Amino acid sequence: MEVAINPKNLRIKNSNSKSTDTQIGMIQKEETALKGKLSQEVRDLINMRMQNASVLAQLDGEYDKKTGKVLFTNWFGRTGEQIIPDLVASVGRSARTHRLRVGDWSRGVGRDDVFAVPVVVLPRQSAV
Helix, strand or coil: EEEECCCHHCCCCCCCCCHHCCCCCHHHHHHHHHHHCCCHHHHCCEECCCCCCCHHHEEEEEHHHHHHCCCCCCCEEEEEEEEEEEEEEEEEEECCCCCEEEEEEEECCCCCCEEEECCCCCCHHHHH
């Protein structure tokens, strides 16, 4: 699969302090808005979803390689990936200069620095 992000608008505004399910709903609304701007032949080929920790970590690493900057500066992106019952993975940093951390956070509880990260998934043959 190929993925795409908007590095200038990586996290959904006001998605922090929300549960995982609420954040997933916010990503679905972002997907609907994006698809509304696309032609029918492209719209059906993409989807937007909450990614797993590996994808978010790889995005951060690739962005750093290309730009010399990290994506996750002083916040974390939540995943839908269950670590143990009721805990999901989170990826990010508590400060720009810290190493990338993969941790966990409660699925049903929000936190000020845990946001929803919409990632567009494109079929490999359609990726540019």
